[in-house]
Amino acid sequence: MSDLRELYQEVILDHNKHPRNFREIDGADRHADGHNPLCGDRLAVYVNLDGDVIADVSFLGSGCAISKASASLMTDAVCGKTLAEAQQLFREFHRMVTDNDASVDNGLLGKLAVLAGVRNYPIRVKCASLAWHTLRAACDDTHQFVTTESRSS
Amino acid sequence: MSIPTQASPAALDVDRIRQDFPILKRLVHGEPLVYLDSAATTQKPQSVLDTLSRYYSNGNANIHRGVYLLSEEATAAYDAARKKVQHFINARALCEIVFTRNSTESINLVAQSFGRQNIGPADEILITHMEHHSNIVPWQLLCEQTNARLCVAPIDDNGELLMDEFEKLLGPKTKLVAVVHLSNSLGTINPVREIIGLAHRRGVPVLIDGSQAAYHMPVDVQALDCDFYAFTGHKLYGPTGIGVLYGRETLLEAMPPYQGGGDMIRSVTFEKTTYAELPAKFEAGTPHIAGAVGLGTAVDYITGIGFEKIAAHEKDLLEYGTAAISEVPGLRIIGTARNKASILAFVLKGVHPHDVGTIVDMEGVSIRTGHHCTQPIMDRFGVPATARASVAMYNTRAELDALVRSLRLVRETFPI
Numbered sequence: 078m079s080d081l082r083e084l085y086q087e088v089i090l091d092h093n094k095h096p097r098n099f100r101e102i103d104g105a106d107r108h109a110d111g112h113n114p115l116c117g118d119r120l121a122v123y124v125n126l127d128g129d130v131i132a133d134v135s136f137l138g139s140g141c142a143i144s145k146a147s148a149s150l151m152t153d154a155v156c157g158k159t160l161a162e163a164q165q166l167f168r169e170f171h172r173m174v175t176d177n178d179a180s181v182d183n184g185l186l187g188k189l190a191v192l193a194g195v196r197n198y199p200i201r202v203k204c205a206s207l208a209w210h211t212l213r214a215a216c217d218d219t220h221q222f223v224t225t226e227s228r229s230s
Numbered sequence: 231m232s233i234p235t236q237a238s239p240a241a242l243d244v245d246r247i248r249q250d251f252p253i254l255k256r257l258v259h260g261e262p263l264v265y266l267d268s269a270a271t272t273q274k275p276q277s278v279l280d281t282l283s284r285y286y287s288n289g290n291a292n293i294h295r296g297v298y299l300l301s302e303e304a305t306a307a308y309d310a311a312r313k314k315v316q317h318f319i320n321a322r323a324l325c326e327i328v329f330t331r332n333s334t335e336s337i338n339l340v341a342q343s344f345g346r347q348n349i350g351p352a353d354e355i356l357i358t359h360m361e362h363h364s365n366i367v368p369w370q371l372l373c374e375q376t377n378a379r380l381c382v383a384p385i386d387d388n389g390e391l392l393m394d395e396f397e398k399l400l401g402p403k404t405k406l407v408a409v410v411h412l413s414n415s416l417g418t419i420n421p422v423r424e425i426i427g428l429a430h431r432r433g434v435p436v437l438i439d440g441s442q443a444a445y446h447m448p449v450d451v452q453a454l455d456c457d458f459y460a461f462t463g464h465k466l467y468g469p470t471g472i473g474v475l476y477g478r479e480t481l482l483e484a485m486p487p488y489q490g491g492g493d494m495i496r497s498v499t500f501e502k503t504t505y506a507e508l509p510a511k512f513e514a515g516t517p518h519i520a521g522a523v524g525l526g527t528a529v530d531y532i533t534g535i536g537f538e539k540i541a542a543h544e545k546d547l548l549e550y551g552t553a554a555i556s557e558v559p560g561l562r563i564i565g566t567a568r569n570k571a572s573i574l575a576f577v578l579k580g581v582h583p584h585d586v587g588t589i590v591d592m593e594g595v596s597i598r599t600g601h602h603c604t605q606p607i608m609d610r611f612g613v614p615a616t617a618r619a620s621v622a623m624y625n626t627r628a629e630l631d632a633l634v635r636s637l638r639l640v641r642e643t644f645p646i
Contacts, residue, residue: 080259080592085585085643094580116584116600117614139614141582142644198588 084194085142092146097153098135107218111138111211113203118144122211129160134212141204143195148208150189160216167209174205242535242543247624250275250531254624261594264629269414269442269573269620270598271464274528278468281527285520293519294493308519311526312509318529319459320450321476325508328475328482329522333441334364336460336475337408339512340437341368343485344458345406351377354403356434358396358420359385359610360413363603365439369408378405385610389416389565397428404429407436411443415602415618416565417548417573419443426455435481441465445622446544446571448537451476463521468528472521475512482508489514540623544572547621551630555619558637560646564616575602575618578637581644583617589643590617590636597633 102108105123112119120138124131134156136148151170155163169186172179174195181190195205248254251273256263265273285307291300293308312327321327330336349355355369359382366380373380381404383396391409400407407429412419426436435457440449444461451459458481463472477485487494487505491514496504505511532540551574555561560579578586587599597619601608608615619633 081589081639081643084588090644117605117608141584143585145582201584201588204584 080194080197084198086191086194088150088188088191089142089146092149093142096136096145096149098149098156099137100135101137102133102135105135107215109211109215111207111214113140113144113207116141116204118204118207120144120148120208120211122148122208122215124212124215126160131155131158131160131163131216136208136211140207141201143192143201144204144207147192147205150192151208151212154187154189155212163212163216167213170209171206174202240539240542242539242623244543244624244626247535248626250277251624252276252279258594258596259592261592264593264595264632266619266621266625266629266633267596267598268445268465268622268625269602269618271470272445272467272622273624274469275467275531277531278524278527282469282520282524285523290520292516304519307523307526308517311522311529314526314529315474318449318533319444319474319476320452322452323479326451326476326479326482328477328509328512329517330473330475330512331471331518332462332464332473333439333460334368334462334473336458336462336473337364337437337439338368339475339488340458340460340477341372343488343512344435344481345369345372346375347484347486349376349378349405352403353378353405354381354399354401355379356381356383356396356399356404356407358383358391358409359606360389360391360416360418360420360604361408361410361606362414362439362441363605364441365408365410366606379403382606385418388567389413389418389570389607390567391418391420391425393421393424396425400428400432400434402432404432404434407434408439409436410439410441411449412440412446412571413565413604413607414442414573415575415604415607415616416567417570417575418565418567419447419569419571421569422456423454430455435478442572445532446537447541457481463525463528466525466528467531468525469518469521472518472525474525479508482512487511487514491515493517535623541571543623544621544625547625547627547630548572548574550627551619551621551633554630554634555637558634559641561637564611564613572620572622573618574620575616577613577616578640578644580646581640583615585644586617586637586640589640590633593632593636593639595629595633595636 102123106126107124110121118140123135125133134152183190253273291304293305315327316324381399384392429436437458438456440461445466457478459476464470494514564575583599599617600615
């Protein structure tokens with residue numbers, strides 16, 4: 078039971094049920110699509126930039142509670158941040174969900190820390206990180222189609 | 231909580247069966263393992279494990295051409311396994327049993343050998359909407375190579391093949407029919423005898439994908455009158471990496487080799503190579519000898535129990551499980567064919583199947599979640615994925631109760 082509550086925390090369940098910024102940005106400056114072919118999760122991330130600041134960010138897509146909540150929390154977390162700050166946040170987030178020994182920097186990660194439980198479920202790490210990979214592709218403006226099964230990931 | 235399974239004298243002694251499967255004693259996340267993913271792969275009885283261990287510790291040598299005792303023993307064991315498989319599916323001749331890696335390779339063999347020889351531009355290959363990717367993609371590859379066309383017979387909302395539509399698609403250009411015997415994501419048992427009859431009346435050969443069927447029901451390839459029957463060892467309580475292609479002798483005889491290499495030749499010169507007799511012609515290179523021998527033991531194990539008992543037990547489990555999970559609020563079963571076996575696929579309203587899979591796993595319940603290598607079926611039923619429990623001879627009603635308990639936990643975590 079405690080494992081269950083640790084993974085599916087109230088914040089995650091809430092963001093799954095009521096995802097924030099769950100919309101398309103018409104004529105977005107940046108946009109990328111992400112896909113996890115192993116489970117079929119698909120999402121699109123839209124970004125509007127003001128210089129190098131993320132002025133608006135949103136997502137659309139379908140997936141499990143972990144991937145949807147992660148995308149929702151991400152959009153809240155990176156809005157108003159510079160691209161460099163968002164990149165740093167991704168690095169810290171990725172460390173949190175993949176490195177069992179990593180201490181969680183609550184100050185930096187804020188609400189994102191609720192996804193720390195994912196590290197105990199290696200198969201679900203891709204669910205939590207798909208939105209972030211997609212955001213990075215959008216910000217890099219590579220127009221790449223992101224897949225969790227690409228060689229580099 | 232647990233309700234004893236039926237106790238007629240002819241019933242399967244499931245407690246005794248469970249003793250034969252050592253893995254069923256292990257714990258998962260501190261809970262007893264409830265293994266409900268046999269449609270992906272079955273667990274292995276001790277006799278199969280012992281065979282593998284004995285083969286490698288006492289009998290390992292390469293087969294054919296060795297003049298020493300060990301090689302002769304290994305060759306005899308490999309040939310004996312083929313004989314067991316022949317009897318298991320009642321093939322007329324021993325040479326009709328070709329060992330492959332799995333069902334996928336069996337189907338690819340037919341596509342690339344029979345297909346490239348007999349199927350040309352504008353010809354048609356007829357499959358159904360409920361095929362596993364392994365009975366779709368090999369034909370798509372063939373179609374790309376030959377400009378043939380892949381035709382797909384539709385299914386209804388219960389997951390049953392629409393036979394009249396199937397018959398309409400069976401036209402003068404149809405050169406091969408390839409149909410799954412028992413659907414891995416719906417549980418539907420197709421009327422393969424009728425399908426084969428319809429095709430044969432038009433002179434069209436039929437391949438049956440028996441991956442799921444072969445461990446749930448007796449398969450008699452002569453009674454079915456199929457031309458090819460593909461199945462795999464690891465779903466048959468045997469090792470991974472060993473599969474079977476049954477092919478009608480006259481067809482196999484006329485087909486060119488699938489792969490070239492050692493063991494499949496009669497003589498080789500740089501000018502000309504002649505090929506070995508069946509089935510060696512289709513078994514290039516050192517085969518999975520231990521796997522074949524292990525499969526032989528698995529076949530013995532199943533035969534020793536008998537499909538009559540196995541099928542009756544699994545039917546009881548499917549009926550019990552269907553009724554039990556239907557009580558979970560917001561649960562919709564995907565695949566409600568009148569004639570089905572083993573498979574309980576479902577979606578829970580408001581919960582993604584992967585969250586279902588993770589939560590029930592915390593309770594020790596192993597089920598599969600995803601598209602089950604049948605993406606067209608997911609599209610047909612308008613779901614991104616399903617959760618799938620599948621039963622085999624070693625499962626019990628108590629385990630299905632555990633599944634339902636764990637699904638209620640999912641429901642509590644994700645209220646409607």
